[in-house]
Amino acid sequence: MSALDQLRNELRRKFPGAHAEAWRLQEEGERFARFTDLEAFRPGTISEVVPARGLSGFGLLIAALLGEPDRAAEFPELALVDGGDGFDPESFSAAACSKVLWVRCGSALEMLKAGELMVRDGTLSTVLLDAAGLDLRQLRALPASAWWRLKQGAEQSGSRLIVLSPAQVVPCASLRLALTADLTLADFSEPRPVLLNRLQARPERLRHAT
Numbered sequence: 001m002s003a004l005d006q007l008r009n010e011l012r013r014k015f016p017g018a019h020a021e022a023w024r025l026q027e028e029g030e031r032f033a034r035f036t037d038l039e040a041f042r043p044g045t046i047s048e049v050v051p052a053r054g055l056s057g058f059g060l061l062i063a064a065l066l067g068e069p070d071r072a073a074e075f076p077e078l079a080l081v082d083g084g085d086g087f088d089p090e091s092f093s094a095a096a097c098s099k100v101l102w103v104r105c106g107s108a109l110e111m112l113k114a115g116e117l118m119v120r121d122g123t124l125s126t127v128l129l130d131a132a133g134l135d136l137r138q139l140r141a142l143p144a145s146a147w148w149r150l151k152q153g154a155e156q157s158g159s160r161l162i163v164l165s166p167a168q169v170v171p172c173a174s175l176r177l178a179l180t181a182d183l184t185l186a187d188f189s190e191p192r193p194v195l196l197n198r199l200q201a202r203p204e205r206l207r208h209a210t
Contacts, residue, residue, distance in 0.1 A: 038065060038078070038126055043160045045174035046151050050165055052180035052202070058132045058164045060181060060199050063092070063192055065128070072098035078126035079103060079118045083111030084133020108138035112146050115161070119150060122157030129163045139169045148172050176204045 041047045049061065065078070072095045079101045080087060087104075089097050101124060105111040111129055118127045131139055151172045154161045163170050170176075181199045 038160065041126075041160050041162055042174065043125065044155050044158045046147070046154055046161045046163060046170055046172060047175040047177065048163045048165055048168065048170040048173040049177045049179050049201075050168055050204075052178035057179045057181040057199050058130065060192070060195055061164070061179060062087070062128070062130070063096075064196055064199065066092060066096040066099055068093065069095040069099065071095055076101040076124060078128060079124045081105060081111050081115045081118060081127065081129045082133075083108060083129065083131045086130065086133040108134050108142055112142060112150070116146075116150055116153055119153040119157055119159045119161055122159055125158070126160045126162070127154075129161070131163060131165045131169075134166075136166055136169075139165065139167075142169070144171045173206065176206055177201045178204050 049058070051057065062080070077099045081103045083105050085104050085106060087102060089102065103114050103118070105114055108131065111131060111134070115127055115129045118124065147170050150161060153159070163173070168176065179199070179201050181195065
C-alpha cells in the first residue's frame with residue numbers, strides 16, 4: 001500500500017462522516033464499471049438513469065441489458081414499460097426480444113400506472129420505465145406521491161425498478177446514474193458492439209433520495 005493510500009485510510013478512519021459520501025460514490029463507481037449487468041441495480045429500489053450530455057444512449061443501454069442470447073428465453077426476464085412507444089423490436093433478434101415483456105404506452109401517466117402494476121405484481125424482478133420519448137413537461141407534472149408509491153411497491157415486491165428519463169424527475173431515487181457515449185448521429189452507422197464499448201456511466205450525488 002502506498003503512502004498516499006495509507007493517509008487516505010487514516011483520514012477515513014478518523015473522520016468517517018466526512019468521507020461516507022465519497023466512499024459511497026467510489027463503491028458505486030466501481031460497481032457501475034459493469035452497469036450493463038442488471039445485477040448492478042439494487043432490487044427493491046428505484047434507480048434513475050439520465051443523459052450526462054448530448055445523446056442519451058438509452059437505446060444502447062436497453063440493447064446491452066437484453067444482450068445477444070443464443071436461444072429464446074422460456075419466459076420474459078424483464079418488463080419494458082415504454083412511455084413514448086419508442087422501442088423497436090425489429091432491431092433486435094427474436095431471442096433477445098423473448099427476454100422482454102413490452103408494455104406500450106402513450107403518456108407519462110400511462111407509463112407510471114403500468115409501472116406500478118408491474119412492480120406490485122412482482123412476477124418479473126426487473127421493471128424498466130423508458131420515459132425518453134416523453135415530453136419533459138409531462139414528466140415534471142407527475143405528482144411526487146406517484147413516484148413514492150412506486151418506491152413503496154418496489155420495496156414490498158423486491159423488484160428492481162429502473163427509470164430512463166431525459167432529466168432528473170424521480171424524487172425518491174436511491175441511485176441516479178448519468179449515461180453518456182459521446183456519440184454523434186454519424187456514429188450510428190457503426191455496429192452496435194462498437195457503440196456499446198463507448199457507453200459510460202457515473203453515479204451522481206442525490207439531494208432528496210432516501
